[in-house]
Amino acid sequence: MNRKEFSELLNQRVLFLDGAYGTEFFKMGIRGRMPIELLNITNPDAVYTLQKAYVNAGVDFLLTNTFSANRLKMQSLKVKENIKDINFHAVKIAKDAAKNSNVKILGDISSTGILLTPLGELSFDEAYEVFKEQGEILLNAGIDGFIIETMSDLKELKAAFLALRDLDNNIPIIAHLTFEENGRTVTGTSVEIFATLFNDLDVDVIGMNCTLTPEEMIKVFQTLSKYSKKPISVEPNAGKPKLQPDGSVIYNTTPEKFSVYMEDFVHLGANIIGGCCGTGPEHIKLMREFIGKTRVRKRETIKKQFLSSRTILRETEPFLIIGERINASGKKNFQNAIREYNFDRMVNLATAQEKEGSHVLDINLGIEKLLDKKHFEKSIIILDKIGSIPLSLDIQQPEFMEVALKEYVGRPLINSSTVEKEKLDTAIRWLKRYGGMLILLTMKNKIPETAQERFEIAMKGIKYLEENGISKDRIFVDPLVLPVGAKKDPFVTLETIKLLSEKGIKTSIGLSNLSFGLPSREGINASFLSLAIHNGLSGAILNSKESSTMNIVFGSLILHGMEVSRDTSTSTGDEL
């Protein structure tokens, strides 16, 4: 099954996944401390029997019995068997069970059980390799697609997804996080953050499973259905776990109740439904019969654009305030501190700018020749650790940008690209691989003098980006602000903003450059900002410590009839 075939299947009707494995093996009398993935070798008949029951229940997909069968998890469970054997046999058994049916096999993948930086010690690259290793075995064994399940860390999910996608560009991948009732993972990532990041990525389906009962999960899933532009899938548990006298747990949502609940998910536009802990062949069978062959409900998804960190989502409309102060350019002490991995000042500036009302933090580490990849990696990780607001990655060297994008958890702003083919191609690759939005400068190798020229260059860049799959609502055009001087350049910038805004193009400027070297900087910046917002400006990298400038943002928006909230953020910023 390639992705096109999978997509066609998704277009036909609501599809069905299988149910739980662990609780079913327990019912079958298989009780012990061994991880159930070992059954693929020690008791393949048991696995076959269960999977055959799911096939008979009418599933469209069987999941391989490989949930924990990655190297790191198996090590921590003291499993000595070769993970290659465990995964290979799992696929073989599933294929046997699916024989003579249309049932497809999804390679099941979940967490390593070790937390990635900054939550734990595992690096992104290590995690990536672990998932790649397991994925490669499953692929070679002949699966039809992947499902990444029960992940609670967006960064680990990203590592797993990128590893699998890098293995095969044409294999369907379903990516799940598991959420608590508040709509966030235990690591603080909300459904909205998950959806808005994965909307950009080359994933086939996103969804959620485990932790919640169907009735708890419905509200969380409703949010997913609003925010996800991808097909969506869902596997709730069969109720709350209850510990039994014999040490087992049972889940008491009956197959009948479960089926009725699952119809609600279909009403919200679910493309794929199945069961997680506590569900068995009876649940799946009844659900399958109850739902039947149903067309997928059309969903209206949110049109707005968002940036996010791991825990904080910022709508970019009506105006994006990007704090400029984490910038080591021309600041020797700051630059030296970063070189010595002293991030105190960076952290203080992040906290201060969030308090001042910045929505996003621009990060510029200064003279890049003095730095190496580690400085970028550590900077991103430290800001993730403190629960920072979203970042604007103001990085020149592509290799450094790549590191930052890899470590970044959320949907970043990539700052920036000129309208030169090589630069645009790189930006397109980043936007597709890591997600995010782009600041596009209205220039090739030099800044055009007239507004018309700047406008035309921007439109050319946008056209190229759109032709390459980057929609224009993911782009902020920067019409370039030069210092106030002899030339009337500020008014060229204003005119460029107007031309772009009349075409519905978002614009953002580096405001403070305007008043470089002048007195009354705050007043000059604020005055220009009011004129720029009047002309349609939709964002600015600015000094949020300047209260006049901040007042202008909110005042201008009210003056122009836009609703604004002056809350500084949607999170306390210290969740981790």
Added chain:
Amino acid sequence: MNRKEFSELLNQRVLFLDGAYGTEFFKMGIRGRMPIELLNITNPDAVYTLQKAYVNAGVDFLLTNTFSANRLKMQSLKVKENIKDINFHAVKIAKDAAKNSNVKILGDISSTGILLTPLGELSFDEAYEVFKEQGEILLNAGIDGFIIETMSDLKELKAAFLALRDLDNNIPIIAHLTFEENGRTVTGTSVEIFATLFNDLDVDVIGMNCTLTPEEMIKVFQTLSKYSKKPISVEPNAGKPKLQPDGSVIYNTTPEKFSVYMEDFVHLGANIIGGCCGTGPEHIKLMREFIGKTRVRKRETIKKQFLSSRTILRETEPFLIIGERINASGKKNFQNAIREYNFDRMVNLATAQEKEGSHVLDINLGIEKLLDKKHFEKSIIILDKIGSIPLSLDIQQPEFMEVALKEYVGRPLINSSTVEKEKLDTAIRWLKRYGGMLILLTMKNKIPETAQERFEIAMKGIKYLEENGISKDRIFVDPLVLPVGAKKDPFVTLETIKLLSEKGIKTSIGLSNLSFGLPSREGINASFLSLAIHNGLSGAILNSKESSTMNIVFGSLILHGMEVSRDTSTSTGDEL
């Protein structure tokens, strides 16, 4: 001699006044403690002899020997003789001396010797009556014109001038202040303040006399020649006074030196020259011969507009900041304090707003039905007393405005008139009688909805004002700011500003009205102000405590290439 004839004389050549009287009588052996004005009765021959000498010296004007011959000064000098006799005889003697010549007689008037409020206890009205009394006697005796000399208080000069002008609309009046070397009177009024106020008034000539030697006076006179649009006159002393062993004082600038110096004043454009203390017929004769029949030098006068208080001059360009906070409307405690003549809050607000950078203070005493004339009189006097910056008189009732204008010392901003004939006629009368600038509202009895209508109404009002002798540079048009609401009114105001500014019309708005009842007021005000300045706004009544708004003023001006100084005032504000 009527004013037209006087004006024709002024156009022909430099004219000559006479010299001193007191020092000359002393030389003639008349020594005593009696005021010299008594000589008009006790020794008319002595007066005749001196004046005849001045006529022979070649003067164009003789001054009557009536310098101190007003009721109050005579009382304080214990003179019991009737001032009617003293003044009447003075004119008779001067006329005799001038017989068979072209010499004209100027009735000489000076201070009452008692300070006006707030410097002393004398009221404006009392002073006015004293000058009117003396002026009427002189007029009835047949003088050709008046000269008001050696005044050191602008308010007293104003009282004297208005009294004389009210007596006869067609009599020439020359008005002098006496300045110290720093270019200010002892009461703190600068030459610039004097000139810019009297430019508006129906005076024939303004000038200076006494206190300074010619060399000290030349710089002060140079300033007058730049700022005065009226013909100018000057009478320096003949050097510094030196006390002699016999108790007399002598002035040792010789007639030769004096004449050479006086040529410098002619070079600066003096229309009338003469001598004050220490000058005698020899000085005048030699000066007359040395200067000869000379055409008056053309002067370039300053085109800018200024507002002033007694001691502080504010250029209105490039942008006039009018502090709004002395406004008792809707402030019950403030209103009650004013009713009880408690001006503490008013004084604090005046000081605070000056510190914040306001150029001018708007004064609105709240509900005028609750007030009487005394409240307006006392308010103006208290602000004069503390050395306040210039005022914008925001007063509805004409009778209250009249009181305020009378007591005001300097060139005020009259706030405001609609474009209705009766209102305009009243404003024209005030502008001509008391001087100042006007805020003209772009409305008749209701506010027009479109910018074009507001513009046309304003242009109609300006035309009427210009036809009645009020030049358009004395007018700020207020295109009316309404609260941000459902209608797009703020943008109508912006468009009106643009239309007016394209015609070179100055505009000013009541900024804070925009954000009435809204949150983020400061931001809304500041944002709008930036747009308005971009469209050409030249002033605003605003809350100078809003640092964003103040920053916008200075930032916008720099952004638009205008030079600005952020000094909060030209004076310390506590000179009195």
